[in-house]
Amino acid sequence: MSGSADANALSEWVTAVSRELGLEDAVESASTVDMVLDLTSDVAHGVSRPGAPVTAFLIGVAAGRADDPAVAARDYAGKISKLAEGWGADTERAEPANDQEQRG
Numbered sequence: 001m002s003g004s005a006d007a008n009a010l011s012e013w014v015t016a017v018s019r020e021l022g023l024e025d026a027v028e029s030a031s032t033v034d035m036v037l038d039l040t041s042d043v044a045h046g047v048s049r050p051g052a053p054v055t056a057f058l059i060g061v062a063a064g065r066a067d068d069p070a071v072a073a074r075d076y077a078g079k080i081s082k083l084a085e086g087w088g089a090d091t092e093r094a095e096p097a098n099d100q101e102q103r104g
Helices: 003-020 029-046 051-064 069-085
Strands: none
Touching: 003 029, 029 051, 029 069, 051 069
C-alpha cells in the first residue's frame, strides 16, 4: 500500500470513527491526526512502544474532561511529548510531574 493510499485510508477511518462517536464537529481530523501521530512517535521512541497508544488514550480522557477538549488535547500532547523526550535522561526533568494533589 502506498503512502497516499495509507493517508487516504487513515483519513477515511478517522472520519468514520468520528462520525460513529458523534465527534464530527469536535475535532479537526487532519491536525488531530498529525498531533496524535507526533505524540505517539515521541512516546514510542522515548519511553515505550506499547506506551504510545495508552498515552494517547489517557490524553483523550483528560482532554474530554476539559471545558475545551480540542485545546486541552493539544496542550496535553505538547506537555507529554516534552516529558517523553526527556524521559530517559540522566538529568532532572525540565518540568515537574503533574501533582494531582495540586488540582482544584
